[in-house]
Amino acid sequence: MLQQYLSIKERYPDVLLFYRMGDFYEMFFEDAQVASRVLEITLTSRNKNQESPVPMCGVPYRAAQGYISRLIDNGYKVAICDQVEDPKAAKGLVKREVVRVVTPGMIIEDELLDAKANNFILAVACHNQLVGIASLDISTGMFRLTETEDAPAVIDEIMRLAPREVLIAENLKAEDTFSVLFDSLTGFAVTSLDTKVFEFARSRQRLLDQFDILSLDGFGCETLKAAVSAAGALIYYVSETQRQKIEHLDGMQTYSLGQFLIVDDQSRRNLELSANIRLGNRQGTLLSILDQSVTAMGGRLLSDWLRYPLLEPDPIEGRYNAVAEAVEKIQIRKDLRNCLKSVQDIERLGSKIAMGHANARDLTSLKKSIATIPELLGILDGFSAELYRYGQSTTPLTELAENIHRAIREDAPPVISDGGMICEGFDDELDELIRISRDGKGWLAELETKEREATGINTLKVRFNKVFGYYIEVPRSQSKSVPDHYVRKQTLVNAERYITDDLKHFESRVLNAQEQRASLELKIFSAIVGEVKAHHNDILSLARFIAQVDCLSTFADVAQTNGYCRPTLNTEGVLDIRDGRHPVVEKLITAERFVPNSIRLDNQDDQVIIITGPNMAGKSTVLRQVALMTIMAQMGCFVPAKKAEIAITDRIFTRVGALDNLSAGQSTFMVEMQETANILNNATANSLVIMDEIGRGTSTYDGLSIAWAVAEHLHNLNGMGTRTLFATHYHELTELEQQLERVKNYNIAVKEWNDTIIFLRKLVEGGTNRSYGIQVARLAGIPEPVIKRSKAILAQIEDGSHPKAVEKKKVKDRSKKKDGHVQLALFSPMERKLVETLQMLDLSRMTPMEAMNLLNELQNKAQTVVY
Incomplete structure (x- = not known):
């Protein structure tokens, strides 16, 4: 087992390896020492009696997400190494492989993400003095790229996106040209990749393979070599860490930094757009005022609109028109927002399903969200085309929701391998297996009653555990009354456990039925998942529609509540x-x-x-x-x-x-x-x-x-x-x-x-x-004494004299001061008074004699000014 562990660990030296053993993920050697310290769990060891015991610690399989989250937050990456074959069918050691590497930028679990914030991973590449940036939120499928020759703009864009992880080429670290860029990445999780990963030709081919196309012209980036290099490196990293082709990445958005209102990073912080300058959270920010969205998708889109305000008047006016109508039609807007409250985060649900990480409850959440769409579209009928147009191209997906409803139970367990997910009546073969399992429980109850009557042992029990399967338990005090055909299997302090031929026959029949049921349910579940995957683009389109409607109705709510006007x-x-x-x-x-x-x-x-x-x-x-x-x-x-x-x-x-x-x-x-x-x-x-x-x-x-x-x-x-x-x-x-x-x-x-x-x-x-x-x-x-003293000093300065300290003994002997540079005032106090007097004059109302007298007075004062 350790040989298998070490061979896998050798391929992932820079991550913590979660090695599946039964119901636990185990870690060994240095990984165990690190994880036990960060997670505050017990560090034990294998082979304790040997001279060099192996450090070891573990976490429960079903509670692993919480531990992984803590490790990610502390800057570590985690490789999930699972059993990839049935232990019962395995010959010798069960085969294990890394099925996924979890990094800060490669998180898809809802419990590890901020519902209303994107989780970006970003790649930076250079090509002929141009810098390319590609960003990806794998949990939503948002994939963008751009390039520029303006190095400071690259830093601002990185800060604007606030990625959880940044990918760079190893050779860039040695170039002084990018030292400022690397300095700006302090605080981010930075991953260095081999320079070859960023080569343009390789990156371009990866993108063509990902989207199954012949040219990047359709995405407007065929000639953007720096941007394509960054995007291709991202695709490489995703496939390496997720161990699969990411099917829900169906396109890229090419943009120019000049398309949007640019607010540099320092100005974003000064204005506290999305982060409080003192605490770093959302409290007291513009986003905290504007984001009254009711869906996670709407919250993320609103943050995106705040990051990228528009420059073209037409699309801005389009948003104004929608907001104005929503402000006017109060009751319809309220109905709309109440309806939106029933919509789950179908954008991230769709991504989880597409990547094979969903369970039955995720499908149920998707079904319930889709079921609200007809009602939502009906409410939007009350608006003009300006708001309703956002849903005109939407596919309701009613048939998909009905199929999920017929197949998946509302009370399905969170683990897909245990069965109990599929509704009765959906599949005849499954119904038969369910009947056998259900009848088995009744048969056990009848067996227990019959054996009690036959033996006269009223405390006899029929039970089950994973070690012995089904057994009959009798108190040791009653063991003399046990029939001869009972076969003893285990002796406890206060009880004896037995089996019979009838019980073993029943066990074989029921357990096989349960295993067959779990296997068949997993097969049916996979088929439903495949149907959902086939509609991924429609789900993504639906998510974007819902996000836009949520954003615009949120703007209307905020405008009406706070008394805003249409600009x-x-x-x-x-x-x-x-x-x-x-x-x-x-x-x-x-x-x-x-x-x-x-x-x-x-x-x-x-x-x-x-x-x-x-x-x-x-x-x-x-x-x-x-x-x-x-x-x-x-x-x-x-x-x-x-x-x-x-x-x-x-x-x-x-x-x-x-x-x-x-x-x-x-x-x-x-x-x-x-x-x-x-x-x-x-x-x-x-x-x-x-x-x-x-x-x-x-x-x-x-x-x-x-x-x-x-x-x-x-x-x-x-x-x-x-x-x-x-x-x-x-x-x-x-x-x-x-x-x-x-x-x-x-x-x-x-x-x-x-x-x-x-x-x-x-x-x-x-x-x-x-x-x-x-x-x-x-x-x-x-304190008041300081205030009074300040006023006295101010009066001395305004009179043109130098202030003197109250305690004479502390006055330094200025005659001993060496000559040095003296900075002269631009305006002396007396000059200032003369200027103020002139500024206050109303010449149109003065007589010639008054003007002459004032001029004489000003001349006398001016003669006292020393230059």
Whole structure:
């Protein structure tokens, strides 16, 4: 047995081998040591009395999924080695083979998957400076590929898909060109394959064989050599790990990154689209607000729409039309969603069945889901063609559901090898075997009664176990009353066990009937599975139809519940939102009412908006809500506003906050500058840029200089500029409104009262020259002595004098300080006051004499400024 184990293990050195022995999966040697530690199970050994005992541990066959899940979550792969022949028919050792390798990207069991999230495995390949990406969710059959020459875009796409496993060629690790790419894979399960696996010719042939075609032109990827190389490597890996051809992969979707609104990985995190930036879960994200879907398929499709917002107005408008009608027809929508609640995850059920991993309960779930389709289509009749068209090409599969209903019992056991799955009346031969088994139970009861009467032993029992089969058990105290034709088989402490010729004859007849029944039921079950496999494409089409209907009705539910409006799309660069709200924040705040805000961006007058105001006033909320509404609109979803006109946007960039990346040796400022560089190098006239407090990571004047230059660059980008929201504490930037034609100033209004401030949360026109930092510090709980001291220091600075420390003994002797670089202020406090005075003048109402007097006063003040 160990020789067989070691010969199999030799072919799978990098995985944990689950070796089937009876009712257990056993592990040996190093595998046992690893598994016992990770799974926290007992480590024992075989041949304990020998000098070198073999480490060993095991898990029950029927409970293996839970243990496999824990191993996968801890970064391990598991090879399932099963008995592949009947032990009764085997000559010598039972033959065993690996029937499947479970890896993070090769999971199909529902209990190991997130119902509303895809489980992607991804392959990356290179060909002539192009990078190809292929992604696959084997549990649903979703198979996509693309290629690009933009290396950063590859990283963003990997992060957007968030795969559980990534495949790469071994030779790429040594190439410096891809070092950044590999650095981005930290945290993913990365599997290296032989470079030959990624060769284009081999990969192309694998795809042709998989889909039984002569050319890849039908999938639009014949000339995409990098993408085809990645896709072919995926097919190789799937066949190697699953030990079969994956029949439910019936096609590929070729796409271009330019087909969709691009939101880079950093911006996705900043906007918290699908993951909370602090905890990493869905709480407090846009997805948590939008995903009110009632089916697993609808939830996955909605996540996909969030990952890939559209660029073409027509399909977006098609979604709007469907959502608008569903909003209007409330009762029909409610009936529709109640009907959808009865639909199981037929997309993943179809894949399990196609791969041969389904049981009778899976078929029953599929049957019940199919049975709801006629009702669903009937409800959709109440809508116009805009929503109903999603189901017009759907095959109801009523006949398939009826066949499953006639064949499979509702109370079928989870294990297909034990029998008890097939309904009586479906097969005459099976009915006869069932009758024999059922009559046998009655015969046993009659035998027990007859033997009690014949022997006078009232405590005599007829029983069964797997070791002895059927037997008669008599208390030892009554053994003298046992007839001579009883044959003793076992002696227990308190009982004797016997057999008789009649009992053995019965056992042979009944056990054979039960074995024949289980074998015949498995044969019938396989035939039903084959019928389901033949309809796999129809099942997949049905799943997509249900997912689309669920998504669109979910959008309608969310729109009506939250008071969203239908946006108007344009390609002229106009973004005009009236009383817009942040879809997440408005749901989370409880202490105050959410204040809506209006904002307009265009390419003629209001292209760059400078927003000033104190911390905590709501600048970041306004910025984020504009970006989120743009994404929602291009998903086909209504938006949280009274009225909204949304410009079709090709990319959204955000520079919001920053954290030190200490592991990469990057400071806050370096991270900030890298993100800014990405924006300046990749933004276009159709992009939306969100800049929040750029330049905070360095000294005030360096930061101001950078912020000023960045704002100018975005205004002048490629001679056209790009739509930009620019929140800042550098009030000097408000002067850009006077110098650049498409810059406008706005601020978040506050009200001062009793030396404190009240946040009004309202975005109003005009800049502000105050940050209210000390007042905000008081609200944050800074002790009052510190607040008072801060105010005194501020007054000294504004008067042009240098603040002095309270404790004189701690003042350093500045005369001993070596000469060095001194950074000069761009504007002195006195200059600032002169500028503010000029800004507040109303020349149209001043007399010549008043103007002369004021000019004389300003000249006297200016003479006190020291340069």
